[in-house]
Amino acid sequence: MTAEDGPLLRVGQGFDSHRFARESAVAKPLVLGGVVIAGEPSLEGHSDADAVAHAAADALLGAAGLPDIGEQFPDSDPALAGADSMGLLAQAVELVKATGFDVINLDTTVVCETPNLAVHLAAMRDNLAGTLGAPCNVKAKRPEQMGALGRGEGIACIAVALIASRDAAGNGSINAAS
C-alpha cells in the first residue's frame, strides 16, 4: 500500500451476551451502553455486565488485531468486580489508538425480548460516541420469541467498528500484514 491509497482501514466485529440475574442475586442495576435502566432485572457478570460496552470493546480490539476483552480485562481479576464497563471501553479505545489507529465509527445491535430499549437508544449512542470520540449507533432488535433470547433469558449485543491508520501510509503497529 502506498501513501496515495489513503489511510489503511480495518474492520472488527464483537459479540457479547449475559443472562439475567436470578432474583436471589445481589441487586445491581441493568446497565447497557453506560445507561442505567431502572426497574429492570440486571445481568449476571463479574463487571457491571454491560453487554453493549463489551461488544463494542471487542469490535475495536478485533479491528486492531489485539487480544479480546476477556484477555485484556480477565474476570478472574478481583479489581474488576462490578467494574464500570464504559471505563473498560475507554481503555480499549486507548489500546487501539496506541497501535496508530483512530476510531471511524461503531454500529451496534442489541438483541433482547425485554426490556423495550427504544427510549434509551439515544443516551446509549451518546455515551458510546463520547467514549469513542466517533459516531456511534445503537439499534435494538427483538428475537421474535426464538431461542434463549426469545424466552427473555438475557441480552446479547453485536457490534461492528471501523478504524483507520493515523499515518496515511498505514504504518501503524497493527498486527496484520499490509
Ligand SMILES: [Zn+2]
Ligand atoms: Zn460481557
